[in-house]
Amino acid sequence: MATEVKETESAGKEIDFTACDEICEKYKDWKGATIPVLQQVQEAYGYLFSEIVERIADNLNMSAHQIYGVITFYAQFYTKPRGKYVIRVCRGTACHVQGSGRISEVVCEEFGIKNGETSADLKFTLEEVSCIGACGMAPVIMINNKTYGNLKPEEARKIFRDYAELQG
Amino acid sequence: MVTVKIDGKEVQVAPNTLILDAAKEAGVSIPTLCHDSRLNPFGACRVCLVEQVGNPKLQAACTTPVTDKMEIVTRSEKLSRVRKTAIELLLINHPLDCPVCDKGGECTLQDLTYEVGVTKVRFDAKPNDTPVDHTNPFIERDIDRCVLCGRCVRVCDEVVNIQAISFLNRGTDTIIGTSFEQPWNCEYCGQCISVCPVGSLNNRIYLFKNRPWNLDRVKSVCGLCSCGCTVDIDYEGNEVFRMKESPEEGINHGYMCAKGRFGFEFINSIKRESEAVVKAGGESKKVSFNEAVDVAVEKLKKVKDTAGADAIAVVVSPRLTNEEAFLAGKLAKDVLGTSNLFSTETNEVNPEATLEEVENSDCVTVLNIDVTESNPILGLAVRHAARTGTAPLAVFYPGYTALRRVSKKFVTGTPDEVRAAMESYAAAVAGASNEYSEWAAKLTNAERPVVIFDPYNKADVKLAQDIKKACAKVKVVPAKAKNNSVGIVDMGFGAKCPTEFAQGLESGKFKAVVVLGENLSARSVWTKSASKAAGLELLLVTDPFMSETAAMANVYIPVSTFAEKSGSFTNLEGHVQSIAKAVDKGVNTDACVVSAIAKGLGIKLPAEVSAVRGMIEKEVPLYSGINWDGGVVSYPYVFAGEVAATDGKAKGKGRFFLYPASLRLHSGSFTRWSPDLAKVYGEPMLELSVEDAKELGISAKDRVKVKGEGFEGEFLVEIEKKVSKGCIALPEDFVATAGIFCNGKSLRADIVK
Numbered sequence: 001m002a003t004e005v006k007e008t009e010s011a012g013k014e015i016d017f018t019a020c021d022e023i024c025e026k027y028k029d030w031k032g033a034t035i036p037v038l039q040q041v042q043e044a045y046g047y048l049f050s051e052i053v054e055r056i057a058d059n060l061n062m063s064a065h066q067i068y069g070v071i072t073f074y075a076q077f078y079t080k081p082r083g084k085y086v087i088r089v090c091r092g093t094a095c096h097v098q099g100s101g102r103i104s105e106v107v108c109e110e111f112g113i114k115n116g117e118t119s120a121d122l123k124f125t126l127e128e129v130s131c132i133g134a135c136g137m138a139p140v141i142m143i144n145n146k147t148y149g150n151l152k153p154e155e156a157r158k159i160f161r162d163y164a165e166l167q168g
Numbered sequence: 169m170v171t172v173k174i175d176g177k178e179v180q181v182a183p184n185t186l187i188l189d190a191a192k193e194a195g196v197s198i199p200t201l202c203h204d205s206r207l208n209p210f211g212a213c214r215v216c217l218v219e220q221v222g223n224p225k226l227q228a229a230c231t232t233p234v235t236d237k238m239e240i241v242t243r244s245e246k247l248s249r250v251r252k253t254a255i256e257l258l259l260i261n262h263p264l265d266c267p268v269c270d271k272g273g274e275c276t277l278q279d280l281t282y283e284v285g286v287t288k289v290r291f292d293a294k295p296n297d298t299p300v301d302h303t304n305p306f307i308e309r310d311i312d313r314c315v316l317c318g319r320c321v322r323v324c325d326e327v328v329n330i331q332a333i334s335f336l337n338r339g340t341d342t343i344i345g346t347s348f349e350q351p352w353n354c355e356y357c358g359q360c361i362s363v364c365p366v367g368s369l370n371n372r373i374y375l376f377k378n379r380p381w382n383l384d385r386v387k388s389v390c391g392l393c394s395c396g397c398t399v400d401i402d403y404e405g406n407e408v409f410r411m412k413e414s415p416e417e418g419i420n421h422g423y424m425c426a427k428g429r430f431g432f433e434f435i436n437s438i439k440r441e442s443e444a445v446v447k448a449g450g451e452s453k454k455v456s457f458n459e460a461v462d463v464a465v466e467k468l469k470k471v472k473d474t475a476g477a478d479a480i481a482v483v484v485s486p487r488l489t490n491e492e493a494f495l496a497g498k499l500a501k502d503v504l505g506t507s508n509l510f511s512t513e514t515n516e517v518n519p520e521a522t523l524e525e526v527e528n529s530d531c532v533t534v535l536n537i538d539v540t541e542s543n544p545i546l547g548l549a550v551r552h553a554a555r556t557g558t559a560p561l562a563v564f565y566p567g568y569t570a571l572r573r574v575s576k577k578f579v580t581g582t583p584d585e586v587r588a589a590m591e592s593y594a595a596a597v598a599g600a601s602n603e604y605s606e607w608a609a610k611l612t613n614a615e616r617p618v619v620i621f622d623p624y625n626k627a628d629v630k631l632a633q634d635i636k637k638a639c640a641k642v643k644v645v646p647a648k649a650k651n652n653s654v655g656i657v658d659m660g661f662g663a664k665c666p667t668e669f670a671q672g673l674e675s676g677k678f679k680a681v682v683v684l685g686e687n688l689s690a691r692s693v694w695t696k697s698a699s700k701a702a703g704l705e706l707l708l709v710t711d712p713f714m715s716e717t718a719a720m721a722n723v724y725i726p727v728s729t730f731a732e733k734s735g736s737f738t739n740l741e742g743h744v745q746s747i748a749k750a751v752d753k754g755v756n757t758d759a760c761v762v763s764a765i766a767k768g769l770g771i772k773l774p775a776e777v778s779a780v781r782g783m784i785e786k787e788v789p790l791y792s793g794i795n796w797d798g799g800v801v802s803y804p805y806v807f808a809g810e811v812a813a814t815d816g817k818a819k820g821k822g823r824f825f826l827y828p829a830s831l832r833l834h835s836g837s838f839t840r841w842s843p844d845l846a847k848v849y850g851e852p853m854l855e856l857s858v859e860d861a862k863e864l865g866i867s868a869k870d871r872v873k874v875k876g877e878g879f880e881g882e883f884l885v886e887i888e889k890k891v892s893k894g895c896i897a898l899p900e901d902f903v904a905t906a907g908i909f910c911n912g913k914s915l916r917a918d919i920v921k
Binding site: 053061062063065072079 | 330331332334335337345346347348350572573
């Protein structure tokens with residue numbers, strides 16, 4: 001099921017800000033440092049939750065609201081936890097006519113997640129994207145950096161199950 | 169200069185002037201929606217599109233600078249069509265709930281729709297129906313009505329520098345909001361309301377109370393702090409409905425603060441007194457104005473005959489107008505024959521730099537005062553200098569203030585550490601070599617340096633004087649507290665030290681005291697002796713409310729507030745500005761009280777403003793020939809003399825350093841009676857740092873006891889990120905806290921749970 005930010009990361013737990021502080025320190029007093037800082041902090045913490053954004057704002061002497069504006073503008077920043085495996089289902093025209101909608105449904109059937117959601121065990125995130133530039137392989141999906149093309153729904157299901165069985 | 173032709177009219181303008189401004193010069197008006205001349209060009213709404221002859225592309229007049237020989241057409245069939253479409257597109261997402269929208273009648277979008285003649289909706293998209301956001305106590309946010317002109321975001325960023333709201337998301341999903349949809353928490357200055365061209369951001373104090381076409385308006389000056397902002401008072405009958413900015417006018421350029429915008433409700437308060445009260449033999453009786461004056465006159469005569477004129481004292485509040493303070497002085501000196509004129513102000517420091525000089529300064533230093541809270545518009549001037557200018561801003565304060573984001577150097581720590589730092593800084597300005605030498609050099613090398621300080625803290629006054637002595641080109645700003653703190657001193661109420669009045673009360677020297685508008689119990693210099701005033705032969709108190717001091721009085725006369733009288737205030741720059749009467753609440757002014765008492769004592773004093781001004785011009789040299797609406801007083805000196813060195817170190821013992829907090833919502837007197845301010849800040853709260861709260865296991869809204877040498881009190885806790893570890897702060901001007909700070913401005917105390 002989809003998870004909420006607050007429940008997983010920050011409920012009662014102390015957050016270790018060391019990595020965040022170090023990244024901010026590197027870029028202190030630089031003009032235009034917001035995006036590299038956000039990228040690196042996201043890399044270190046997985047996603048950008050409210051406490052970490054507050055911390056970045058304090059460190060960079062900026063307003064958290066302004067930073068949040070930047071975060072929500074760019075598709076590369078996430079404010080909700082991301083799964084270990086990000087399944088990108090192409091929903092471009094070519095994939096659409098080849099039945100990519102059905103592949104999204106398979107993901108939902110397998111893990112109970114819809115577009116933009118992350119499974120409760122933080123293993124899978126489903127992202128429907130407009131085109132990944134491999135129309136010749138339609139319908140095509142990407143799992144992290146690996147591409148799978150010319151899929152039938154049941155083939156896709158098998159791939160997903162293989163990933164689900166992977167340890168860690 | 170370049171020559172531009174706009175709609176056939178040729179004008180000469182400076183290069184890089186925007187087409188919009190050049191058109192204004194040519195007398196041509198171009199419709200705008202997202203444009204605000206005080207903010208950077210943005211170009212979001214496309215309503216101001218114009219045709220440039222020879223260029224197939226339309227240009228946004230508010231962002232395009234002119235070039236030589238440019239020819240602009242602002243009215244054409246093509247433009248009408250384009251503008252109409254721009255408005256139609258805005259109306260797709262804008263709900264047409266104008267009949268119930270607070271902005272109805274003064275809405276830019278409404279006016280533009282009418283102007284361009286949109287009569288039919290060609291698109292069938294339904295506007296959203298998002299719930300209205302009420303998380304901000306003063307500002308209502310209806311996101312569906314928003315047209316994304318960005319004026320609120322820009323004013324909050326470029327002017328106020330709080331950045332409490334931002335554009336979120338992208339494309340058609342864009343909304344104005346806060347980080348992680350948190351409750352909207354900010355300085356509550358309401359600048360965003362004043363620039364919103366639609367009904368997306370509304371003033372909750374005014375919400376659904378009236379319609380703009382019912383309101384009458386006078387232009388006046390805000391009476392809630394010493395900045396002296398030009399404001400519009402909107403009223404109907406005898407009720408004030410709102411105080412709002414006079415667009416782009418006044419020393420405040422049309423900006424206001426939370427107190428000014430939302431704190432006016434005390435004027436309409438049902439808790440105001442309407443009848444005079446006389447107490448005799450333990451019984452209090454409601455009497456008419458004349459009867460109360462007669463009793464007071466009788467008693468004054470008696471005291472003067474039996475104990476002499478020196479047993480009479482006159483105390484005025486820094487809220488009175490210049491004219492009233494002058495009359496009060498006349499009453500004391502010429503009618504009663506006493507030299508006992510008191511106020512909380514002294515003539516030790518006079519204004520020097522103007523707000524404009526602060527804005528245009530190239531180096532600003534703020535010594536131990538949070539101007540963004542105590543004098544918000546001065547705070548805006550500092551931010552302007554630091555942000556749009558190149559002025560390096562250095563701030564010394566025991567906790568972080570809103571200036572942190574624009575300051576180049578922010579020295580914080582315990583009050584003692586900050587004091588030591590300020591002393592080193594002053595020494596460095598005087599030539600010593602220490603860690604602040606680099607910062608001192610910035611000040612001494614600047615052409616228009618400004619130093620802002622707290623004139624009520626003797627140790628800070630000394631430092632400011634030292635800096636001024638070492639660097640003569642420094643202009644200082646003593647950040648005085650009340651609307652006429654400067655004016656009453658000019659009218660003669662600053663010659664005596666306020667402590668002398670306390671001593672006179674303690675020693676029993678005074679038998680009759682006339683208190684005009686002041687609340688002795690809430691002033692730290694007087695609070696301990698205030699109870700002594702209760703047993704006097706005469707304690708005459710005038711106040712719009714039954715204040716603690718008024719309740720002790722044996723003659724109480726209700727009087728009017730600044731919205732109910734004419735006169736003038738002199739602000740912290742020494743700028744004399746006229747106020748205008750908006751409403752009548754059926755009570756007399758202080759001028760009438762003084763004049764009636766003088767009459768009873770056999771001397772005629774006029775109460776009319778023009779007559780009093782004539783007398784002031786004759787008798788007060790500083791004001792001879794002054795322009796009563798906009799004149800600036802030129803003071804003969806800034807510092808009266810060598811300020812004595814004071815030990816500014818924290819007094820007493822205890823784990824915590826206790827210092828007075830500045831509050832933007834309150835100064836503890838009139839604003840206590842404004843219910844909406846009181847909802848947010850109703851009683852003095854103890855500011856405690858996050859670390860200390862954690863260590864002591866105290867959470868917000870707990871009640872804790874604060875104990876120090878000679879004082880003790882119980883307060884609600886407010887946990888503040890900005891407060892430094894080991895420090896606590898309390899507001900000064902509340903009856904409950906005045907007794908604490910009479911011991912000093914910097915104290916040590918313990919928290920007892």
